[in-house]
Amino acid sequence: MTALPFLPDRPEMRFAPANAASLPLWLCEGDARPEALTPAQSAWATAQGFTAALGQLCLLPAEDGAVAGALFGMGSAAKRARGRFAVAEAASSLPEGNWRIEGLSSAAEAEEAALGWLLEGYRYRRYAAGSTPKARLICPEGVDAARPEIIAEGEALTRDLINTPANDLGPVELEGAARALAARHGAHVHTVEGEALLAQGFPLIHAVGRASTRAPRLIDLRWGESGPELTLVGKGVCFDTGGLDIKPAASMGLMKKDMGGAATVLGLAHMIMGLGLPLRLRVLIPAVENAVAGDAFRPQDIYTSRKGLTVEINNTDAEGRLVLADALALADEEAPDLILCMATLTGAARVALGPDVPPFYTDDDDLAGALARAAVQVADPLWRMPFWAPYEAMIEPGIADLDNAPSGGMAGSITAALFLRRFVTETERFAHFDIYGWQPAAKPGRPKGGVGQGARAILAALPEVLGL
Numbered sequence: 001m002t003a004l005p006f007l008p009d010r011p012e013m014r015f016a017p018a019n020a021a022s023l024p025l026w027l028c029e030g031d032a033r034p035e036a037l038t039p040a041q042s043a044w045a046t047a048q049g050f051t052a053a054l055g056q057l058c059l060l061p062a063e064d065g066a067v068a069g070a071l072f073g074m075g076s077a078a079k080r081a082r083g084r085f086a087v088a089e090a091a092s093s094l095p096e097g098n099w100r101i102e103g104l105s106s107a108a109e110a111e112e113a114a115l116g117w118l119l120e121g122y123r124y125r126r127y128a129a130g131s132t133p134k135a136r137l138i139c140p141e142g143v144d145a146a147r148p149e150i151i152a153e154g155e156a157l158t159r160d161l162i163n164t165p166a167n168d169l170g171p172v173e174l175e176g177a178a179r180a181l182a183a184r185h186g187a188h189v190h191t192v193e194g195e196a197l198l199a200q201g202f203p204l205i206h207a208v209g210r211a212s213t214r215a216p217r218l219i220d221l222r223w224g225e226s227g228p229e230l231t232l233v234g235k236g237v238c239f240d241t242g243g244l245d246i247k248p249a250a251s252m253g254l255m256k257k258d259m260g261g262a263a264t265v266l267g268l269a270h271m272i273m274g275l276g277l278p279l280r281l282r283v284l285i286p287a288v289e290n291a292v293a294g295d296a297f298r299p300q301d302i303y304t305s306r307k308g309l310t311v312e313i314n315n316t317d318a319e320g321r322l323v324l325a326d327a328l329a330l331a332d333e334e335a336p337d338l339i340l341c342m343a344t345l346t347g348a349a350r351v352a353l354g355p356d357v358p359p360f361y362t363d364d365d366d367l368a369g370a371l372a373r374a375a376v377q378v379a380d381p382l383w384r385m386p387f388w389a390p391y392e393a394m395i396e397p398g399i400a401d402l403d404n405a406p407s408g409g410m411a412g413s414i415t416a417a418l419f420l421r422r423f424v425t426e427t428e429r430f431a432h433f434d435i436y437g438w439q440p441a442a443k444p445g446r447p448k449g450g451v452g453q454g455a456r457a458i459l460a461a462l463p464e465v466l467g468l
Contacts, residue, residue, distance in 0.1 A: 006160075006180035007181070010156060012121035013118045013119075014136075015136070015137055015138065016098040016137060020138065021098060022099055022100045022138050023068065023097060024036070024070075025090060025102065026070070026072065026103050027072055027103035027104065028052040028103070029075070029076075031052075032052075034071075034103070050073070051073065054075025055073060055075070056071075057089075058071040059095070067095060070090070070099075072087065074086060084116070084379040084445065085112060085113075085379065086116075086444060087113040087117065088117050088119060089444040090117075091120040091121065091133045091137070092133045092135075093135075094133075096134035097135060098136050098137075100137070100138040101113055101137070107142055110141075111148070113140065114137065114139055114143045114148045115148040115151060115152060115378075115445075116379075116445040117137045117445075118148055118152035119445035119446065121152075123447065124159065124163040126163075126164065126168075151271050151459070153274070154267040154268060154270035154271040154452075155452045156267075157177075157181070158260075158452035161174070161263035161266065162263045162437055162438070162449070162450025163256075164256070166238050166255075169259070170212075170239075170289055171209070171212075171215065171216060171287035171288060171289060172217075174238060174259060174262060175189075175287060181221070182221055182223070184273075185223060188223070189222075190220045191220065192217060192218045193215050194206075194216065194217070197216060197217070202330075203306065204322040204323060204325050204326045205288060208237075208290055209290070209323075211243070212289035212291040212293075216323075217287050217288075218286050219283075220330075221282065221284075222282050222283075223280075223281045224280040226280065227280055228280070228466040228467065229279070229334065229338075230280070230281055230336065230338050230340070230462070231281075231283075231284065231334070231339045232265040232281070233265070233284045233285075233327050233339065234261040234265035234284075234285050234343070235261035235285075235324055235342070236259045236261070236286055237258040237259055237290055237344075238259045238287060239256060240258040240289075240317070241290055243316030244297075244299065244316045246292060254438060257438050258344050259344075260343075260344040260435060260438070261341075261343035261344055261435065261437070263450065263452070264342050264454065265340075265342050268459060271455065279468065280336075282331070282336065284331055286324065288319075288323055290316070297313060301313045302399070302400045306325070307325065309401040310402070311325070311400055311404055312397045312400035314405040314406075317405075319404075320345050321404060321419050324343060325422075325423045326423075328420060328424055331427070335427050338430075338465060340430075340431050340433070340458060341420060341430075341431070341433065342433045343433070343434065343435065344436060344437045345413070347412070349412075349413040349434040350436055352413060356381060357381045357382070357383050358382055358383070358433055358434055358435040358436065358453045358454055359382075359383050359384070360383070360432065360433045360454070361384070361431065361432045362432075364430075366465075367429055371384075372384060374457045374458070374461035374464075378456045378457055378460045382433070385414060385417070387414070387418060387421055388418075391414055391415055391418060392418055395422075402419060417432050417434065435454055438450060438451060
């Protein structure tokens with residue numbers, strides 16, 4: 001196994017120097033043409049059939065035949081509303097060189113265009129060589145260049161971790177990613193591993209991970225000395241076979257991404273630490289592999305969790321909520337100002353909202369409002385779903401306090417969220433995100449493969465939520 005290059009240098013995901021010579025990329029709508037175009041260039045664009053359709057690109061010639069600039073179609077507002085990061089498409093289509101965007105209409109549009117351009121530069125290249133976009137952007141005026149660069153770097157970390165297959169990313173390598181991130185930012189990491197999980201009160205994490213040849217562990221990262229306390233909990237199931245309730249092959253195909261919650265909280269942690277937010281950060285990752293072996297946990301086993309609640313196992317493929325339960329119980333013991341849990345938890349969430357829109361759950365209306373506003377502001381969609389109290393009975397099997405997999409298949413994302421909420425009793429503000437962590441087809445700023453969801457919305461909401 002080769003070492004993972006956590007947070008490698010990616011010049012293609014940084015801006016060109018602000019004073020570098022650059023060519024203009026004019027954003028166009030409808031029949032309007034930039035006043036700076038010469039009559040010959042306008043005629044050229046018409047001859048090329050440029051109509052400013054969304055994503056349409058037209059290179060403009062100079063008198064000597066060189067490229068003098070380009071037009072990029074923004075289409076109608078209705079078309080733009082169907083996607084995100086429209087301008088990012090230009091990054092992969094323009095020829096090599098430095099470019100500046102002309103025609104941005106607002107600060108929000110400038111920020112989205114800048115970040116989208118950087119995100120378009122991401123490529124996963126560990127196992128096969130591949131080209132990256134050659135066009136580099138001058139950061140738009142009024143945008144703090146450092147912020148989108150740090151956000152893009154955190155997102156790249158998330159994508160790298162999700163994209164790496166389980167043979168090269170197990171619990172120990174996930175711990176390595178956390179330690180590399182901690183070293184970068186002066187944070188500290190403590191890990192509880194293997195049989196020590198039982199001795200130190202994490203029976204559910206141990207039960208799920210004990211069948212793997214790679215020891216389960218709880219990763220605990222801390223950073224910051226003052227300010228409100230934020231705890232991020234991320235599901236770190238590095239591969240999920242389903243356990244003894246084994247998945248069919250079609251369902252197992254993407255299970256390298258079942259640590260997408262852990263990958264996302266690590267990417268978000270990089271953003272928080274890189275931007276120097278005035279808070280105390282804790283990141284908890286239960287890192288396991290749900291494997292099949294003679295000592296695997298079984299259906300109808302009953303375990304007593306760290307919280308003291310007993311849990312009946314009615315499906316070993318509902319393992320994510322088990323490892324999160326012990327981690328959330330630990331987080332709750334400190335009663336931080338805010339606990340956020342991120343997990344690739346249920347197929348039910350995908351059925352309800354598809355791959356692009358993760359649901360989140362919280363009892364705090366102010367927190368929900370801040371997250372919803374931030375999600376729109378930074379083009380990182382989220383949708384609030386209810387902790388629906390009448391469904392509580394569905395997770396109570398009678399023989400134990402809780403059932404990890406209620407029968408019937410109804411309201412699967414909600415019952416999973418209700419299960420997790422049982423382990424947060426001392427902390428007033430809590431939210432759970434049921435993310436997908438995967439981009440099924442390439443879109444501007446988002447190549448096919450692993451993707452972060454919710455992290456940028458959370459980052460944008462934190463100043464309001466925590467009073468920073």
